Amino acid sequence: MTKKENAVTSKPYPLLRINTSSSWCDVHGSHRPKPLVSEVHHIWPRGMGGPDGPSNRVRVCPTGHVNIHRAIRDLLAGQRPRGGRNEVKLARQGVAAWVAAGRPGRPE
Numbered sequence: 133m134t135k136k137e138n139a140v141t142s143k144p145y146p147l148l149r150i151n152t153s154s155s156w157c158d159v160h161g162s163h164r165p166k167p168l169v170s171e172v173h174h175i176w177p178r179g180m181g182g183p184d185g186p187s188n189r190v191r192v193c194p195t196g197h198v199n200i201h202r203a204i205r206d207l208l209a210g211q212r213p214r215g216g217r218n219e220v221k222l223a224r225q226g227v228a229a230w231v232a233a234g235r236p237g238r239p240e
């Protein structure tokens with residue numbers, strides 16, 4: 133997780149939005165209770181050179197978001213990624229895109 137995504141009170145904060153319309157999370161599916169906020173995660177992270185387009189975005193709850201980035205850090209460290217199935221899947225997709233692009237930007 134980047135500082136920008138993590139700092140709830142920082143302004144501007146375009147990646148955080150109140151979740152008023154859906155209980156859906158792209159990590160966990162339908163939540164009960166629904167998450168109060170949803171965050172945009174870039175599958176190929178922005179800090180690693182990923183694009184900002186809609187095809188690179190998923191909407192996740194804060195817990196899922198933290199876990200995805202932990203799994204990415206594990207993969208970059210050559211360790212077995214921690215996290216749930218979808219968290220690890222999204223982390224692997226992000227790292228794979230970054231590797232395929234020649235490892236641009238700053239790894240987490």
Ligand SMILES: [Zn+2]
Nearest residue numbers: 172173174197
């Ligand atoms: Zn993210």
Ligand SMILES: [Zn+2]
Nearest residue numbers: 157160193196
């Ligand atoms: Zn979730």
